Amino acid sequence: MLTLSHLSKSFGTMLAVDDVSFTVKPGEILGLIGQNGAGKTTTFRMILNFMAPDTGTILWKGHAITTADYDQIGYLPEERGLYPKMTVEQQILYFAQLRGRNRAEIKPKIDEWLERFQVKGQRTDKINALSKGNQQKVQLIATLIHQPELIILDEPFSGLDPVNAERLEEGILWLKEQGSAIIFSSHDMTNVARISDQIVMLRDGQVVLSGTIDEIRNQFGRTQLFLEAPLAPEILAKIDGVSRVTQHGKRFELTLADETVGKTVFDLATQKGYILEFSQQAPTLDEIFRMKVEEGRV
Amino acid sequence: MFKFKVIFKQVFLKNIKSPAYLIMILIPIVTLGITLSVSRLMNHSKEPVRIGVLASQPAEQTELQQLKDKTYQIDQQITTQAQATKALQKEQIDGYLLLSEEKGQTISRYYQRKDSPSFDASILENQLNQIHLVTLAQQAGVAPEQIQNLMTPTVIAPVTINYQNGHQEISRENTKEVSQIISIGITVLMFIFIVNYAGMIAQEIATEKGSRIMEIVLSSVSIEIQFFAKIVAILALLVTQIVTYILVGIIGFQILKQSLPLAELLPVIRRALVAPAMWYAGIFLIIGVLLYTVLAAMLGAAVSRMDQVQQAISPLILLGTLSYLGGFLLASQTDMPMLRVVSYVPLFSQIMLPVRLANGDVGTLGASMGLLIAMVTLIGLTYLALLVYRRNILVYSDKGIFKALFATYQQHKEWHQ
Known part of the structure; x- marks a missing residue:
């Protein structure tokens, strides 16, 4: 279980995250919504230890996240990044190895995941030979193939057409069934409403909405x-x-x-x-x- | 350790397969190949000229045919002027020397074609003069031992003296040639290595940062593991380049020793290999490249976009160029006090101190001190670079590299207040 308690972070005079608290349990999906600059990415970065909060705590399974926990994490950044000269297989294996997995463990799963996301291309194709949409799918596969316990997806639906967005939804729901705790941000409320168990909305770094979709809608x-x-x-x-x-x-x-x-x-x-x-x-x-x-x- | 190996392998393999790395390795080999080819052509033109020697007296003819020098080769078959003229016409010889008696005087004439290779006749002249002197001395009844003494040439042997802490040390052999080779070799190679490897690490880091791959990598491994794995991979590329040159050198020597006069170089190479300057240069090379690599990594982390890399590392390239120029100056001129002081300063010492050591301008004690200072600086700079790396690697700012570095300093100061 991931627990954020009274998290705050400022950059100079700007308060980017202000007293944010929420919990994500295993097998649960949390949709983090908010306008650009609301504090979503800063929150993700603090969870990932990229920056320390000014105040508040982040606990994963009851302890602060350390490098020892990195292998249980899957992270998809907002701006995608792959090595253009690597092949699809090399890219997926490299990121999986960085998550502490062996090549032998991941290699047999690649075809299954390529099929799951309907990637148009071979595992031997170079990344720069794929279309932008297919590159994005490869990035998603590299994020999820090691079946992480904690998944953080920053704008995973951006750039995907409705068919591929649906496939991603299916992929996320499958990982939820496997027991992963998932947080994702999105500007597309349809996706958020469809797969989130709970929603947190940030505005100027503060939580302005929190709860299940029904709870939030019924508040109004x-x-x-x-x-x-x-x-x-x-x-x-x-x-x-x-x-x-x-x-x-x-x-x-x-x-x-x-x-x-x-x-x-x-x-x-x-x-x-x-x-x-x-x-x-x-x-x-x-x-x-x-x-x-x-x-x-x- | 597993993740360290994964990143190390990725950086090493990616770069070793890149055309830029192959070109970097090949350029010095190709340059050396061109130099050897040119020298071979020049050596070819210095081949001994084929001459005939003729004298009016048979005894004199026999004596002349005994003459030897590397600048000419005497055709023993030619004994008459008719034979010599014919051979010259058929280009079987390049010229012939004719000694004749005219009015009691021995007259020497050297006949050659217009297109014959140029021949410096001064050596032959000296040899003829010696024969003439010996003949005159014998006629004057001078004892053979005295004639022997008379003919012994005076040879000037160069002796190199080093001044160490006010004491003079006389080298057992003339090492000037070796020193020159080591000095120029160190200066040029060190500069090439520094510029290339500093550029390579800065590019490597800025590419990952600019393409946001860095975020994925750093959510998987600690910053320290990633930083050191990259530095060690760059060091491994450097070692690979050096080993490649050693192997190419050994193989090239075996192949070319038949066609080139490389045997003359062997003693020089042997002396260079056992010279302390060579070993110190090797250690300085590693420390020097590491110093520049660590600084380049720090600067690479401070940029936000790929196109800022060259601007970021330009101060470093400037420092490298200054130490390169210093190395060249020291190779020829050792009595510049300012350069002597600068030669101990890290980022300059890796070129300048080995050059001074090779020239005998500084002893192994001085070089060891310089090496120690460079090592301590390397530890300090690595700590600083890691600090800047940690602070900047995921920060994207348009305020510029130096403002980003200053922000690190400010933040560090705040933490310690």
Whole structure:
């Protein structure tokens, strides 16, 4: 289990990480979200011992992370880096050896992983002969092939098309099943919502959201309403408690100040009988993300 | 130790297979090959000229045919002027000497073709004069022992004197030639090694840093293991280069000894190999390259992008060039007090002290002191380089290399306050 307690780090006068705490258990996925410069990479760097926190502690299995723990870690940096003149096999074996694995142990697994991520290329191909997307997949394989217990992925989905992003999701979920504790950062809330067990959102280095997706969404109440009824948008906008009305063809999307306003809208919409759609939901993660970013600007 | 080996092997194999490393190894071999070829051509033009010798008296003719020197070779078959003229025309000889009596005087004439190789007749002249003197002395009834004394030439033997701590030491043999070879060899090779290996490590580190591979590597191994594995791999490349030259030297000597007058070089090489200057130069070479490599690693870690590497290591190359120039100056001029002091300063001493030792300008005690200072500096600089490496290796800043180095200093000061 990885535990971060009251972690802070500043660079000069800038507070990059401010009193951050969270826990990731084995077999659990934590999605770390936030705008660029929110403190995600700095947090990763402190976990990896690249820099020391000013205050707070990081514990892995109850002790501070040392070089002895490095072999249990898989790390994918935000900016990818491979040796262009190495072959796919040499590259994967080199990084695996740096994680303390023998060539003989990793070599038989390479084809299986290349297949898992559908890499277009042979293990004997040079890295610079592969397309950018395939290079990224090789980098992911090199990060995960030694089946680390703690996996840190900085923006793993960036640059991947939806098909490959789905394959990566499958790969991450497979490692979760194997018992790995996984932290990843992403700007794509769809991926985050789909695979994260819990989410932490950072803004200006501080935790502004924390919990499971349901917990976070429920904090905001069912304030999003989707409606298809024979009403004019002006009438909907005049309802007390409706803060925004957006029309998409015959369909309306309403933002409510309070979820109890939904009943007033329902009664008005069903005055003349049957309506095609009435769906009152909590805001999506994407919407919550935007709201929190907006809050920070105010 | 396993991860140290993994990084060592990767750095060593990657560089040894690179065209740049092969070119670096080949350039001195090719240069030496060209030099030997040119000298061979020059030696070819210095082959002894083929001459005929003719005298009016048969006894004199026989005496002339006994003459020997490496500058000419006498064709014993030619005994008449007709034979000589014919042989000269057919280019069987390059010229012939004709001694004739005219009015009681012996006149010597040397006939040659217009295109004959140039022949320095002064040696032959001296030999003829000696014969003439011996004849005159015999006619004057001088005793054979006195004639022998008269003919013994005066030879000036050069003696080299070294002044050590006010005492003079006379070398048992003339080592000037050996000293010159060692001095120039040390200066040139040391400069090539320093510039190439310093550039190689800085490039190696900056490439990994710039491509973010460094982050993956440093999440797998400690900074110390990675740093020292790279330095040791560079040292292994240096040793490989030296061993390659030794092997090429041995093989080349065996192949070329038939066609080139290399036997003359053997005593010089033997003397060079046992000379203390050679061994000190070897140790200074390792320490010197390590000093520059460690500093280059430190500078390589301070850059953010690959294109900043040359700018970062330029002060180091400047230092190397200055020590190179110092080495050349000391090879010819040893009485410059400032250079004598500078020769003990690390980063300069690796070239200048072995040159001074080879010239006999400094003794083994002085060289040992310089070596000790360089070793202590190497330990200190390694500590400093590791500090800067740790602070900068994952920091990407556009503020410049020297600001990054200054930031390290500031941070270090804060930690110790």
